[in-house]
Amino acid sequence: MSPPDPRGLGPGAVLGILGGGQLARMLALAAADLGVRVHIFAPDADSPAYEVAARHTIGAYEDEAALASFADAVDVVTYEFENVPAATAAFLAARTPLHPGARALAVTQDRLTEKRFVADLGLAVAPFESVDSLADLEKAVAKLGRPAVLKTRRFGYDGKGQVKIADGTDLAQAWDEIGHFPAILEGFVTFSREVSVVAARAADGSFAAFDVCENEHRDHILALTQVPARIGAAAADAAIEAARRIGEALGYVGVFAVEFFLVEGEGGEQVVVNEIAPRVHNSGHWTSEGAQTSQFHQHVRAVCGFPLGATARRGRVTMQNLIGDQANDWRAILAEPGTHLHLYGKREARPGRKMGHVTRVLPDRD
Amino acid sequence: MSPPDPRGLGPGAVLGILGGGQLARMLALAAADLGVRVHIFAPDADSPAYEVAARHTIGAYEDEAALASFADAVDVVTYEFENVPAATAAFLAARTPLHPGARALAVTQDRLTEKRFVADLGLAVAPFESVDSLADLEKAVAKLGRPAVLKTRRFGYDGKGQVKIADGTDLAQAWDEIGHFPAILEGFVTFSREVSVVAARAADGSFAAFDVCENEHRDHILALTQVPARIGAAAADAAIEAARRIGEALGYVGVFAVEFFLVEGEGGEQVVVNEIAPRVHNSGHWTSEGAQTSQFHQHVRAVCGFPLGATARRGRVTMQNLIGDQANDWRAILAEPGTHLHLYGKREARPGRKMGHVTRVLPDRD
Numbered sequence: 001m002s003p004p005d006p007r008g009l010g011p012g013a014v015l016g017i018l019g020g021g022q023l024a025r026m027l028a029l030a031a032a033d034l035g036v037r038v039h040i041f042a043p044d045a046d047s048p049a050y051e052v053a054a055r056h057t058i059g060a061y062e063d064e065a066a067l068a069s070f071a072d073a074v075d076v077v078t079y080e081f082e083n084v085p086a087a088t089a090a091f092l093a094a095r096t097p098l099h100p101g102a103r104a105l106a107v108t109q110d111r112l113t114e115k116r117f118v119a120d121l122g123l124a125v126a127p128f129e130s131v132d133s134l135a136d137l138e139k140a141v142a143k144l145g146r147p148a149v150l151k152t153r154r155f156g157y158d159g160k161g162q163v164k165i166a167d168g169t170d171l172a173q174a175w176d177e178i179g180h181f182p183a184i185l186e187g188f189v190t191f192s193r194e195v196s197v198v199a200a201r202a203a204d205g206s207f208a209a210f211d212v213c214e215n216e217h218r219d220h221i222l223a224l225t226q227v228p229a230r231i232g233a234a235a236a237d238a239a240i241e242a243a244r245r246i247g248e249a250l251g252y253v254g255v256f257a258v259e260f261f262l263v264e265g266e267g268g269e270q271v272v273v274n275e276i277a278p279r280v281h282n283s284g285h286w287t288s289e290g291a292q293t294s295q296f297h298q299h300v301r302a303v304c305g306f307p308l309g310a311t312a313r314r315g316r317v318t319m320q321n322l323i324g325d326q327a328n329d330w331r332a333i334l335a336e337p338g339t340h341l342h343l344y345g346k347r348e349a350r351p352g353r354k355m356g357h358v359t360r361v362l363p364d365r366d
Numbered sequence: 367m368s369p370p371d372p373r374g375l376g377p378g379a380v381l382g383i384l385g386g387g388q389l390a391r392m393l394a395l396a397a398a399d400l401g402v403r404v405h406i407f408a409p410d411a412d413s414p415a416y417e418v419a420a421r422h423t424i425g426a427y428e429d430e431a432a433l434a435s436f437a438d439a440v441d442v443v444t445y446e447f448e449n450v451p452a453a454t455a456a457f458l459a460a461r462t463p464l465h466p467g468a469r470a471l472a473v474t475q476d477r478l479t480e481k482r483f484v485a486d487l488g489l490a491v492a493p494f495e496s497v498d499s500l501a502d503l504e505k506a507v508a509k510l511g512r513p514a515v516l517k518t519r520r521f522g523y524d525g526k527g528q529v530k531i532a533d534g535t536d537l538a539q540a541w542d543e544i545g546h547f548p549a550i551l552e553g554f555v556t557f558s559r560e561v562s563v564v565a566a567r568a569a570d571g572s573f574a575a576f577d578v579c580e581n582e583h584r585d586h587i588l589a590l591t592q593v594p595a596r597i598g599a600a601a602a603d604a605a606i607e608a609a610r611r612i613g614e615a616l617g618y619v620g621v622f623a624v625e626f627f628l629v630e631g632e633g634g635e636q637v638v639v640n641e642i643a644p645r646v647h648n649s650g651h652w653t654s655e656g657a658q659t660s661q662f663h664q665h666v667r668a669v670c671g672f673p674l675g676a677t678a679r680r681g682r683v684t685m686q687n688l689i690g691d692q693a694n695d696w697r698a699i700l701a702e703p704g705t706h707l708h709l710y711g712k713r714e715a716r717p718g719r720k721m722g723h724v725t726r727v728l729p730d731r732d
Contacts, residue, residue, distance in 0.1 A: 011696055011709045029395055032418045035696075035709030035722065052398045054417035292704045301700065310703035314680070330377055330401075334667065337676035338658045343377045343401030356401065 008305030009075050011035030015300065016074030016096070018088070020047025020056065022344035022354060023080035023280050026288075028052045030296035036304060041070045048345045049080075061088045071095035078254060078303045082108050082278050083155055099203075099253040099303040104278040107250060110153045112184045114276055121249055123242050124272045126261070127187035134175045137185065141165055144187035150174050152181040162220075189272055191261035195229045197239050198284035200255045200298045200308055201247035208298070208308045209243055210291055212236045215259070215283050221352060222282045225319040227290060231262055235269035246276060255299040257281030282321065282354070289340045289359045290317030316362045327355035338362075375441050375670045377401030382440030382462070384454070386413025386422065388710035388720060389446035389646050392654075394418045396662035402670060407436045414711045415446075427454045437461035444620060444669045448474050448644050449521055465569075465619040465669040470644040473616060476519045478550045480642055487615055489608050490638040492627070493553035500541045503551065507531055510553035516540050518547045528586075555638055557627035561595045563605050564650035566621045566664045566674055567613035574664070574674045575609055576657055578602045581625070581649050587718065588648045591685040593656060597628060601635035612642060621665035623647030648687065648720070655706045655725045656683030682728045693721035704728075 013036050017024045020042030028038040028049050040049045040056040050056045055073070059066030067088065071077065076097045082105065089102050107117050115128045129140035131150065141148060146169070152161035163174045165185070194217065199209035214229035215222055229236070243258045250256075256278050260271040284295035293301075293309025301308055322329075327349055333341050343356035379402050383390045386408030394404040394415050406415045406422040416422045421439070425432030433454065437443065442463045448471065455468050473483045481494045495506035497516065507514060512535070518527035529540045531551070560583065565575035580595035581588055595602070609624045616622075622644050626637040650661035659667075659675025667674055688695075693715055699707050709722035 011693075012711070012713065025398070029398055029418070032391070032395055032711065033706075033708050034700075035711045037417060037711065051403060051420035052395070052418050307697065307701040309700065312704070327377075331673065334400075334675065335673040338678070340399075342399050345378070345398065345401045345403065347378065 009036075012037070013075040013304055014039055014054075014073065015304065016041060016070055016077040016092075017049065017053075017080060018042070018061070018077065018084055019080035020044060020049040021080055022048050022346075024049035025052055025344060026285075026296045026342070027078070027080065027280065027299060030294060031300045033297065034300055034304075034306070036300055039070065039074050041067070046347075051345060061085050064091060067091055068095065076303055078299070080279055100256065100278045101251065101253065104250045104252055104256070108276050108278045109155075111151055112153050112182075115184065115186075117249070118246070118273045118276070121242075121245050123245070124270060126189045126272060126274070129185045131183040131185050134172055137171050137175050137183075140185040141171060144185055147188045149186045149188070150178060150183055151186060152178050152183050154181070160220075189261045189263060189274075191272070192264050192269075193230065193262045194259065194274070195231055195239060195262050195271070196257050196259045196281070196283040197243040198255060198257045198281055198287065198295050199240070199243045199247060200295075200302045201244075201252045202302050202308050203253050203305060205248075206308055207244050207247060208311045209240045210284060210287055210295065210311045211313045212239050213283055213286060219352070221323060221354070222321055223323070224321070225283050225286050225317075227286055227313060227317045229262075232269050235262065235271050239271045242271065242273060246273075250278075252278070254278070254302045255280050255284070255295050257283055259283070282357075283319075285342070285357050286317045286319035286359055287311075288342070290314055290319075290361050314361055315364050318360045320358045320360075321354055322356040322358065324351045324353055324355065325349050330356075333358050375672075378403070379441040379670055380405055380420075380439065381666065381670065382407060382436055382443040382458075383415065383419075383446060384408070384427070384443065384450055384458075385446035386410060386415040387446055388414050388712075390415035391418055391710060392651075392662045392708070393444070393446065393646065393665060396660060397666045399663065400666055400670075400672070402666055405436065405440050407433070412713075417711060427451050430457060433457055434461065442669055444665070446645055466622065466644045467617065467619065470616045470618055470622070474642050474644045475521075477517055478519050478548075481550065481552075483615070484612070484639045484642070487608075487611055489611070490636060492555045492638060492640070495551045497549040497551050500538055503537050503541055503549075506551035507537060510551055513554045515552045515554070516544060516549055517552060518544050518549050520547070526586075555627045555629060555640075557638070558630050558635075559596065559628045560625065560640070561597055561605060561628050561637070562623050562625045562647070562649040563609040564621060564623045564647055564653065564661050565606070565609045565613060566661075566668045567618045568668050568674050569619050569671060571614075572674055573610050573613060574677045575606045576650060576653055576661065576677045577679045578605050579649055579652060585718070587689060587720070588687055589689070590687070591649050591652050591683075593652055593679060593683045595628075598635050601628065601637050605637045608637065608639060612639075616644075618644070620644070620668045621646050621650070621661050623649060625649070648723075649685075651708070651723050652683045652685035652725055653677075654708070656680050656685075656727050680727055681730050684726045686724045686726075687720055688722040688724065690717045690719055690721065691715050696722075699724050 025048040038053040040053045148165045194215045212229045213227040216224040259274040263270045288294040340359045391414045404419040406419045514531045516529045560581045578595045579593040582590040625640040629636045654660040706725045
């Protein structure tokens with residue numbers, strides 16, 4: 001742990017990260033560039049981030065003795081996933097700075113709370129209804145119509161914990177499928193494409209967004225990001241302004257992502273907030289080579305209290321996820337001029353598992 | 367030279383690196399991008415590379431038991447410094463592929479051997495004489511004139527182990543100063559600037575050079591690199607061709623650097639080989655943001671038998687070393703848009719110590 005600097009932390013500071021997956025790994029690599037030491041805390045015996053971190057603690061997120069030692073050993077704590085238990089966050093925040101803070105976690109861990117938070121900011125969201133019972137679900141479907149999507153309020157990601165309510169879907173079965181957990185029903189939004197804004201906010205309120213990017217999902221998993229997105233300037237500005245307001249309202253410190261549906265309406269394009277991720281985000285991986293500062297460096301800067309970096313884009317960029325055995329193509333990818341391969345060091349390529357990604361940067365068309 | 371690796375390394379391979387300084391650290395960070403695990407072997411209790419490597423062994427380079435365990439634990443060995451003891455290299459090479467190989471070390475560890483090797487290739491070098499005694503020194507000075515530079519044949523770097531022989535220099539004192547070690551006297555070359563070529567050669571003979579860069583030294587330590595270098599196309603081509611021939615003649619596998627003096631003669635510019643470094647090189651640090659593939663990624667690719675990456679430059683690039691307390695300016699550097707700060711995680715900023723570097727990339731003037 002480094003001595004306190006009146007201006008905040010400096011190089012040599014120890015950054016604690018909850019979670020040891022690829023996002024923590026890429027944060028650790030960025031931290032190393034800035035001379036910041038990383039200490040990972042994660043429950044798994046083996047995790048991609050351990051190999052590039054100065055220290056790691058293997059512990060359960062409920063193990064208060066382990067968390068207390070971890071908090072003592074670091075200068076600031078961040079996390080790579082939004083499902084950090086609230087008690088863990090509170091326990092750590094009482095001992096060491098936690099960025100992003102507890103409010104960001106509380107809002108984004110619960111789809112209903114998040115939707116209400118976004119709607120209260122006056123931003124467009126898909127129509128939604130709270131669902132705590134089969135009766136609620138029936139009422140909600142009657143109100144929002146079909147198709148719609150039933151999602152658990154908590155702990156969903158990459159399409160897990162959700163069921164599409166189509167024309168023939170049996171509601172009791174759908175309710176069974178999500179395990180009778182508190183849920184929301186989201187009305188279907190007819191969108192032309194999905195876009196996201198990855199942005200950073202610093203403790204002093206400064207804000208820096210990367211260019212809006214366009215995302216293509218397959219089987220509920222991000223497959224491809226391209227920047228610039230096919231979006232008009234007004235809608236792009238609206239998306240970035242929405243992200244700025246969300247960051248502001250959360251008192252956010254760090255990098256976050258806001259996913260939007262781009263809807264073609266009579267008045268032109270409109271952005272509808274789909275989801276907020278209080279962390280570095282897969283749709284921001286293009287920034288590693290495609291922007292002046294990567295989202296990982298930016299997050300380390302923000303949570304350590306360093307100045308935010310420039311977010312200018314370096315060209316036309318694509319980021320392709322390598323899912324499961326797609327990573328077996330590594331040699332062909334390396335042989336392609338100008339590609340940037342990132343592998344996460346995972347030992348087993350299971351179907352649906354994110355094994356790595358590739359970015360490609362081409363000169364801007366003038 | 368080791369033959370192409372029959373095991374056909376892939377991601378998940380373990381790369382052993384001798385040395386734990388900033389070059390090993392940056393190699394480890396690049397290896398992580400490619401899913402390659404790193405095992406550092408170094409004698410120091412604490413080294414910058416340990417923090418970003420999956421494993422490290424603290425051991426003397428003469429400790430054969432430790433070296434044997436290390437060799438067993440890795441798939442290929444490389445190094446970050448040219449002064450690897452020959453016995454260490456031979457011991458490891460008998461157990462696991464060593465890239466670059468023993469020949470590259472043997473040639474570049476001895477300034478006299480290196481100069482003869484370069485001259486034998488028909489490439490221009492500064493005039494030189496072997497010096498094994500004060501009498502030799504007197505004869506050599508009589509032959510080459512003053513000014514000249516007396517250098518130990520072995521173990522010199524960053525200006526260590528050399529004495530300038532100026533008009534009034536007492537030769538006996540100069541001979542004392544370098545400790546009566548076997549030496550060479552180099553005639554003074556009047557150059558307009560110093561340039562270098564950082565290039566890679568793969569086991570299959572493929573070769574890829576980065577653009578010629580221009581280097582400015584202060585107190586014998588690299589201060590600033592800029593690319594493109596101020597050099598004509600013919601001389602730049604000659605420098606790259608010299609590097610190619612050197613790599614070929616060494617049967618080299620990995621990244622290496624060739625430093626040149628740029629001399630303005632009657633027939634135009636000429637490049638005179640100054641020094642060969644059988645490793646990633648400080649004058650190649652600009653490639654991290656300034657080229658499509660960084661020298662660190664390129665070295666990992668080469669020594670693991672992966673395809674070499676594209677070396678195209680991304681713009682006008684400068685790389686400024688942060689020596690000693692220059693690293694204290696980190697906050698101002700981070701606040702400057704578009705800079706890329708790299709700190710090496712060294713705890714103490716001693717005078718003359720390389721603490722980090724900064725790259726800046728600007729669009730090419732068309």
